[in-house]
Amino acid sequence: MDASQILFFLSAVLILVSAIFVVTARNLVHAALWLIATLFGVAMLYVLLEAGFLAVVQVVVYIGAIAIMFIFAVMLTRRDLLSQTSQTNANWPIALGVSALSLAGVAFIARGFGFSLDRVPAPVPADSLERLGAALVSPEQFVLPFEVASILLLAALVGAVYVAMNKK
């Protein structure tokens, strides 16, 4: 038992509990806030895995952009939208079956890894961020997907400007 294990249990509990509240909360804004707690827990897991860059990007992108947009969208709906209606519909047995199957699949795959508490994780290279940056622009690695994504984003930007443009 050391500090990182305590932190792992704390973040695991945070993720699971808040994820349950995301689907059970009747107030949509509360659900969105619980979703933020879940995402924050995932960022904590990234930190524990020494993936600091991913952790920070998780907070910037998911909490800073996507969750804020969720909250904006939810706030524009009626506040007590869900307080009278039922939270489930007739399809819940199918959903339950699919979830159980997915869980079984994940468990089946995870069984093959052979978990143990004694295993020491491989050291993370100190320059992993530089390597990520170099990989994104190196022709042998990911420059093509990177450029395609850039062009997609640029197209979206131009499209947004065109839609918002005041046509005279």
Place this chain on the structure above:
Amino acid sequence: MNFWTDPIKVIYDWLMITLTGWGMAGWLADIIINLLGIIVLITAAMVLDILLVWVERKVVARFQDRLGPNRVGPFGLFQPVPDIIKLIIKEDITPAGADKVVFNLAPILSLASVIFLWAVIPLAANVYGVDLNVALLYLVAAGAIGTLAIIMAGWASNNKYALLGAYRMVAVMISYEIPMIVALLIPTLLAGTMSMKGITLAQQEGLWFVVLSPLGMLLFLVAAIAELGRSPFDLSEGESEIVSGFHIEYSGMKFGLFYAGELLHAFTFGAFIGILFFGGWNWPLPWGDKYALIGIFNVLVKGMFFYWVIMWVKYTVPRLRIDHMLAFNWKFLTPVAFALLIVTAIVHAIFKDMALGVYGLALFLANVLLGWIVLEILRGNARQQRAAEEAPAPVAQH
């Protein structure tokens, strides 16, 4: 190695020997010492915050030709103490219909988002919370949590004015994040690292980044003021229409947390400007890189100076209208930031192997040239607009 050059290590070793000497396990002692360090850092930041209340009130008084607090203690220095007592003994109101948990969580998150930033500030060469290699992105992430706190406060108050104020504030913070990130990319590019310590060291060996990129410094300053929501970007306020913004329903210490967070945030961004563009712990006193206390003093002096600049802007410039402010961001600040990033990257790539003087001069001239082009374009636009407005109205033809 002694106390004056590396105090944190000396204190850590001493505490470690003491605690393990009492029969404590090594890992537990490590956790306890780190927690102690966190508590000391936060306490130091909060004590500084108390002083900032006095600084803010005194400086705004000078700007407005008043005396400011001058009754309690010398120069009114103890004024924050009665301020805090007043805040604590005020009635703590949670409005009916408010979402209690979210309402009470929002001020805590708001202050926490500022305190988070102190983890990555290198106060001296060996005095810092953590030397993250993604420190600048971490700054943006902490800002995201601040945005979240504001929207939580506005929504949970169950008050239309609070919600409107929060909407306007969040619109500012989200849009000004873009020029801020691009401005942060410039020190990253020049230093080749996102770690605050690495950026300071790069300036210690080379030139200050304010010389290499004065325009980048200005962009960051403007984006920081917008992120802080201080005048001229304090859109959440508007005494005549939407009252005082997202914290309208907060009273007592809950309001105090927002207020303290805002002041500390302003000072923290001042320190960030000092570290990212003005060489961190290296100036005005010499040997800041060797002796920790001198380094801390230098960083705090720079932080105070840029805090004063932010106040100077706040109490001089009137509030902008929301459409002006968004147009300023999207049509001016963002394009300029991207242009500056491209120019800096190209000039940096061409000149980085040449002598330091040539490299510095090239980047500085590139910045000046870009700034001049931007001003010329603006002047041309203004001239066109003026001409269009002054043109005689067309007379109806019979």
